[in-house]
Amino acid sequence: MPTGVAIRDAREQLFDAAERVLLRDGPNALTSRAVTTEAGCAKGVLHRHFADFDAFLAELVLDRIGRIDHQAAALRDSAGTGTVAGNLTGALMALFGSVAVAIVGLVTSRDDLRARLRQAMPTGVPVLTEAAAMIASYLTIERELGRIAAEFDIDTLAPTLIGAVHMLFADRKGTPPEAGAVHKVVTAVIAGVAQ
Template sequence: MSPRGVAIPDVRQQLFDAAERVLLSKGPSGLTGRAITKEAGCATGLLYNHFTDLDTFLAALFLDRADRASAGMARLPGLAGSGDMVDNLMGAIETLFAGNLLALAGLAMARPSIISHLSDALADGTLDMDASERAFAAYLRAEQEHGRIHADADVESLALALVGAAHQLLLTRGPQAPGLRDRMRKTATTLIAGVRPQA
């Protein structure tokens, strides 16, 4: 047990990770303060020592995972001109899968009260719902400059197709479904094959 006044290391991330596991196993209706703290192996009151209420906590969880995904996606444009394009894209897509953002977006829809907590982040740009699509587009434009994608290819539409395919697969199959990544790789391969310059 921690001494009085001494913070438990990484307690926020411990609670975030626990909430994510509960969300994926029980869905939005099973996401209660008690379920989260039980999953985290800590006292029920600990969550409320750090957050005003459950909605504030869940909004913070969403922002944390969105920030992680954005940081991962931001590295993608720097890979242009090196490696295999589909491998590069799949690395970025894995960031989206690992962040469980779609499940969290579904949570926000199931609990509209969370949205009011996210409004400030949306207004000041802290939360950027289009970050993934823009990162794909920036990467594909950079690949155009390297000559690995047709100069007249519509990279914005291609980026939207990649994000849409990833979200559709997550929505219909879940992040740990067998064959999910193989199906996404096949989709990315097909999309990229259509914009490669002819040998």
């Protein structure tokens, strides 16, 4: 690629390229060279925008976590409509059907990345922690609406749902589960909770 060619929104272009490499080839294939090649730019572009590759990866993870906020708002807006199991199934399908599973694999495979993320997020596994918070905020609203029994511990139920559904999606190379399989797990986890 010729030098001196302006790249629009280089940060987002690099993030999107990293996401494609991550989804296609997995966390071990994610290198600065792979990202810049996928983005169609010189390697120096990445280092002009980020201190080093781990700084880039940390920003990528934080950017993708930010997208969960939009999903959380949509899930909260669905409270009181449809069924609790249906709303949770849709939200979890959207969450784990995205790059979230690959991001979890990336975070768990890179010690330096985890160390950087600990500065911004001192507890939990990035993406999974935010996903559990999304589910908990939704379930809290449903409990206030009387659609979830008051005596259930939402702070335990939310990560239980995340863990159970994450297991369905965890095989990066396998066929993703269908909505029916996710709904079955959600229904089993919330049995006795939904009213």
